[in-house]
Amino acid sequence: MSGKPWQRRGGYARALNTRSIRERILICCEGEKTEPNYFGKFPVKIDLVQIDIESGANTLGLINDALKRKEKAEKGNRPYNQVWCVFDRDSRSTTPDQFNKAIQNAQNFKIRVAYSNPCFELWYYLHFHYIVAAIDCAEYNRKLSVYLKKEYEKNSEEMYECLKGKQQTAIKNGKRLQFNRPFCNPEKDNPSTTVHLLVEALNAFIDEGEIKTKG
Secondary structure (H helix, E strand, C coil): CCCCCEEEECCEEEECCCCCCCEEEEEEECCCCHHHHHHCCCCCCCCCEEEEEEECCCHHHHHHHHHHHHHHHHHCCCCCCEEEEEEECCCCCCCHHHHHHHHHHHHHCCCEEEEEECCCHHHHHCCCCCCCCCCCHHHHHHHHHHHHCCCCCCCCCCHHHHHHHHHHHHHHHHHHHHHCCCCCCCCCCCCEECHHHHHHHHHCCCCHHHHCCCC
């Protein structure tokens, strides 16, 4: 062990002043690159928060893994203040019933969810437009290529920087989309997302100037 003051999880490292940590947040992502690459770029203030990012489990397994890590941290007397799971409806390893069950299990275990139906690219799309019609993931990719004025790369490490200037628009659109789903059946509610909730949680640990937008 190097003894250097950082935590490393899922390929990400954040320098830490361990004497002044006030919050610990665990983010467990179903995807191995797209979501971790995005959330790993949030410029959180390291003297206020420690972010651990894990990735790679399927939807139901993701909730179970998050619960195990949550309980292990509690037993080690270093509990997480927030535990989040990030997953999509379009996962090939997840049935409709499993998608809703994963959300219910998370609620039962006091784990927060940032889900997208059909895919995480919906969150990116909301930076540009509001949408109520169901379209497939390939169409989201095509539209993003148009809006970004370059080929959309699913595992790009640049998406946070590319989109941060429109983030408040995405949050507003995400809230509007969630408000218009009053009977909330996540598996059938296409499009729908709660990613904006996690984004707002992370923004609480970012300097205000970093999240001001141009539009």
